Amino acid sequence: MNCKLKSPVQVGGSGAGSTGRPAGGCDNEASIIEEEQQMSSDYNPSVLETKWQKQWEDEKLFKVDIDQSKQKYYLLEMFPYPSGRIHMGHVRNYTIGDVVARYKKMTGLNVLHPMGWDAFGMPAENAAIAGGVHPKKWTYENIEYMKIQLKRMGFSYDWDREVTTCDVDYYRWEQLFFIQMYEKGLVYRDRCFLNWCDSCKTVLANEQVEDGQCWRCGSQVLLKEYDQWFFKITRYSQRLLDNIEKLKNGWPERVLIMQKNWIGRSTGSLIRFAIDGTDKDIEVFTTRPDTLYGATFMSLAPEHPLAKTLPEGTGQELAVKAFVEKTLKEDKFTRTSETYEKEGVFTGRYCINPLTGYRMPIYIANFVLYDYGTGAVMAVPSHDQRDFEFARKYGLHIIVVIQPEGETLSGETMEEAFEGEGLLVNSGDHTGMKNTDAMKAITEHLQKIGRGEFFVNFRLRDWGISRQRYWGAPIPVVHCGKCGTVPVNKEDLPIILPEDVKLTGTGESPIAQVDSFVNATCPVCKGPAKRETDTMDTFVESSWYFIRYCSIKPENKPFDRKDVDYWMPVDQYIGGIEHAILHLMYARFYTMILHDLGYVGIDEPFEHLLTQGMVIKDGAKMSKSKGNVVDPEVMIARYGADATRLFTLFAAPPEKDMDWSDQGIEGTYRFLSRLWRLVQEITDLEGASQDEKVPASMEDIQRKTHQTIRKVTEDIDRRFRFNTAIAAMMELVNELYKAKDRARDESEVGVIKKALEYLLIMLSPFVPHISDELWEVMGGSGMLLLHPWPEYDAKWAEDVHVTIAVQVNGKLRATIDVPKDALQPEVEAKAFSDGNVKRFMEEASIRKIIYVPNKIINIIAVSH
RNA sequence: GCGAGAGUGGCGGAAUUGGCAGACGCGCUGGACUUAGGAUCCAGUGGGUAACACCGUGGGGGUUCGAGUCCCUUCUCUCGCACCA
Known part of the structure; x- marks a missing residue:
């Protein structure tokens, strides 16, 4: 019927090799005739999906504005880089977001659901170098194409708020x-x-x-x-760390741990060592001031500015220069890996241990990080394994200053550094102290002599x-x-x-x-x-785009304060775990900046965060080189946007990686076809939708319906578990199929029709096109996004009868049906009347019975 | 090495508070309809058995009337950090 009718996206060779029944596929004359005949009854996603997409757009269904009478809900997905076409990762991310956005809107919230483009960046430039297209042209053309793709997925974005970061106006x-x-x-x-x-x-x-x-x-x-x-950003280290407390309830723990580690707060002391023969100091950060009496040399990072000046006039100039050059040429990752051979070179200079007066030779060492602390480390070989190895290699002095209980270490004989706790020895006035107490005491002493103070160091740069x-x-x-x-x-x-x-x-x-x-x-x-x-850096653009969305095309300002005050913070942010540190830390920082500059009232941008897993295929991340890439466009052409959406949601819970399966999506397509037929068949039956008078024969259906409403609502709202919500709705469809065959009169049909209406409403956030279409088929008015989310009737959602497991000595021997909340004697009687239970109770006497109402009865017996 | 998470049928996954392990789907088997079936419908599907018994949530141990779930121990995998002084 629709050989001429093509979905708006062009797909090369989609028909060939298709295993399912490609919608709109036209293989030969016969199939055309067949399809024409079945036109009214066949599920044909490409036609109805474009129909509804047009209608939604015509009616500006997704447009949203401030409405003080309603509670707001800001749902945000990480915007894409306009690389050319959307991939399955986008589809998954945006489908999850769309379900939540549509659901929240149906529950009566005023939902902001925007989309835009992270449009600056290198691929555009690389494309220009390779293909001679100007980055601007390349980028805007990609945006245009990807926007069509996103619309073809049926996502409910308010495109009036579109942000393109390469626009001058942004x-x-x-x-x-x-x-x-x-x-x-x-x-x-x-x-x-x-x-x-x-x-x-x-x-x-x-x-x-x-x-x-x-x-x-x-x-x-x-x-x-x-x-x-x-x-x-380092000025905000402590605040970025402190605010993590506020995010505890809304962000995945592992993201917070990653950010915490990245900020890397550690407390210790800053100590100044005088450089012998000069009036200069070397400053170090240490978490172990208690070991200062054992500091016998100094290690500097090769990048340290003193590496250039110190050796002057010592005869070590050339050796140091050669070492620094060699080290800096090595790749930093290898050089700073734990297993790498520790090497260094003497600078020819010494510094003075402020407590002992010991002349500590100053080395340049390859394992010292210039990025951390001050780029210089006081070396205590007796109590730090790295320093120990270094000292042994270069024959440097090792003095034990902490003795573990019941042992006597000596610098000459020890085989590794002792990093544990103990009492101070060889430590002047501090000898005999517990090392944990000495940290404070020694730093206070340094403070008095002007050689150091307490210090909090951050890893964050x-x-x-x-x-x-x-x-x-x-x-x-x-x-x-x-x-x-x-x-x-x-x-x-x-x-x-x-x-x-x-x-x-x-x-x-x-x-x-x-x-x-x-x-x-x-x-x-x-x-x-x-x-x-x-x-x-393009991470600057992505650090505030979500604030820009709040205002629709603001003129002569970045955004309107009243819009931001209404919409921010983002209630739910959804995106890939790969942004756990970079983007999410920068965006938090930038929001604090905008707060402190007086632009916004909040200082944390994202209340709740969901990090969705990757889409993988055949056990590996999709990539061109592996040849396991699934193109969403092909899936849309073959199965429709609804089936594609449904499968990405059904295959796994959102935070886990999901395995793409070509057979799996056929299953969801089949489910939608089944739903389609069910509605066609039921609308043919006489009887108006109703659930006021539920015939006894349909009470189980009515119960299942309301249990499904409860389950689906909880799964979306409380758990973000769309796979189980979909499974519950599939169960309902299966039940309705069976019920349809036994429905005899109009009141029975009415209950099924009512159930089907509830089902379509609940399905609409997941598969919005087919839901709206079938809603129309059933005579419903308007679009389901505007329909309120159903509430379950507690009276129907509760079971009247429950199945109880009967165990004998902890092993399942029977199941029995009893009224809900049945009392123990009744359940016992029924349990003991069961043949199998009787069998296992022969030759045994009851010792104890454990009864958990509505769940289980466990008979503990001893055999005689 | 440190930190976090995971390990359940042939596969993706379910089991929300310690209470019938395997919902739902894929795949598979058998049947119905059919010229045909790669459509649809019905039935079955953890292992095992003729049927029971019995065995089953990476391995071992424990707590408990009862453990996929809690504790100890161990193995494997994934992710993050990794000479951070």
């Missing part, structure tokens, strides 16, 4: 925030060693380096020295946001020969990314070649100046 506000942060000292420029990906030709934040490799392309990361812009790339938001700063580096005037914003650029992929920022962009006027002295040509 990133201009980011430039304003940048300047305001600069004014508050939250932005600074620093020269430092940074992770450089030679393949992506860009700098990476620490968070973007995984196992020493680029998080995006997987190539080896190198260290390069660079001038970079930083956001001072400042967020480097400069990227040597084209397709990003320009950093609104100029470099002036006279005034130095200064932010542009706010009135001069936006700094628009020039479009006429040559993309070569050489590592130079492409906009550096655009004279009209680079040459600027200094906002301070009005003299000639050069614009900053780096662009911002």
Whole structure:
């Protein structure tokens, strides 16, 4: 019937090799005739889905606005990068979100459910280098296509709120925030060693380096020295940590643990060691000030600035230089792995132990991290395994200062460092103290002599946001020969990314070649100046898009405060676990910044977080190289959006990985076909939908219906378990099929029709197209999204009869049906009358009976 | 090494508070309808047995009338962190 009718998406070769019954498939003349004949009764998703999508759009069904009379609910899914087409991960993420959004709306909440595009980023640039298409054109074309795909899935987005981060009208506000942060000292420029990906030709934040490799392309990361812009996220370390308390009820524990570890708060002391023969100090952070009397040398990271200056005049210059160069060339991941051989070089200088006066040789050591603490470590070989190995290798002095109970260690004979607790020895006035007490005492002593203090150290580093790339938001700063580096005037914003650029992929920022962009006027002295040509990390854009959604196309402002106050925070955020640290930490930080700048009233953006699992196929993540990619578009063409949605929800609970199965989706397609036929057959029967007068013959159906309402509501609302909700509805369908065959009069049919209506309402968040269609078939009016969610009738949801398991000595011997809440004597009598129970009670006498009402009766017997 | 999570039929998964293990679906087996069935419907489907018995939630131990669920121990897998001073 519909050979000419195509779904709006084009699919190559979808018919061939199809195992199921492809909707609208036209193999030969006969099948066309057959389909024409069956037109009214066959489930044909492509036709009805596009029909309803059009209707929803025509009626602006998904449009939402502030409504003070209603409670709001902000449901957000992580927006996609417009790579070209949606993949199964998107489908899963957005289907989960859509179910919740539609459900919440039906329960009467005012639901904000927006979508947009994380549109800046490297793939656009790479595509331009490879194919000669301008990143802007490439990106906007991808957006257009993916938007059609998302609409074809039936997702309930209010597209009037669409955010595209590469729009000037979006990133201009980011430039304003940048300047305001600069004014508050939250932005600074620093020269430092940074992770450089030679393949992506860009700098990476620490968070973007995984196992020493680029998080995006997987190539080896190198260290390069660079001038970079930083956001001072470290000023918010404690707040980011403290606020985790607020998120405990709404976020998965493991995400919070990951963030906690990433922030990495540890308490200890900061100690200053005087460098012998100079007036300079080396500062170290340590969590073990109690071991200070045993500190016999000093280790510096190769990147430490003193590595350059210390050896001067000692004769060690060349040796140190060679060692530093060699070490920095090694990849950092290997170099800092625990098993790596510890190596170092003497700088020729000494520093003084503030407690013992011991002249500690200063080494450069490959295992010391410049990123952590002060980049310098006081070495206590007796009580730190790393220092111990290092000391043995280079013949350095080992002094025991903590003795474990009942043992006497000595520096000469010990085979490994002792890192446990004990009493202090060789520790001057502190000798004899418990080492745990000595931590405080020694630090207080250092405070008195001006050599140290208590200190809280964080692992979290400042967020480097400069990227040597084209397709990003320009950093609104100029470099002036006279005034130095200064932010542009706010009135001069936006700094628009020039479009006429040559993309070569050489590592130079492409906009550096655009004279009209680079040459600027200094906002301070009005003299000639050069614009900053780096662009911002795209994680900046994704750190506030969810706030932007709150306002519909705001003019001359980033968003409207009254909109934000109404909608924020996000009530439920849904996305991949891969963003547990990066995106979610940055977004939390940025929200705090916007709070402190007075833009928003909240300081945590996401109340509840759901991290959905990956979609895998044949036990592996989908990837082109493995050839196990499932294209959603093909699935939509073959089975429809509803079946695709239903399967992604049914195959696994949302937080677990789900295994894609080509046979599995056939099952959900079959279920929908079955539902389709059920409705057709039932509407043919005489009898108006009713459940006021339930005939005795239909009481079980009425009960099952209300139990299903209860189950589905709880599964969605309380548990986020869509797979079990769907299973419950499948059970109801099975029951209704059986009931249909035994229905004899109109009142019986009426109960089934009523049940079917409840079912369609409940199915509508999951499979909205077929639900609306069948609702119409059954004579229902309007669209189900506007229909209130059903409430179960407690009187029907409760069982009247229950099945009780009868155990003899803990083993199941029978099941019996009894009235609900039956008393023990009645249940016992019935249990003992069972033949099998009798059999097992022969030759035995009762010792005890345990009865759990409505569940189980366990007869404990002893044989004689 | 540290932290978190997981391990249940041939497969995906269910069992929400310690109370009938395997809901629902896939697959498979048999049957019905049929020129045909890759459509649909009906029945069956953890192992075992003629039927019972019995055995079954990674392994071992424990608590309990009763354990997939709690405790101890051990193995395997996944994820995160990993020389963090």
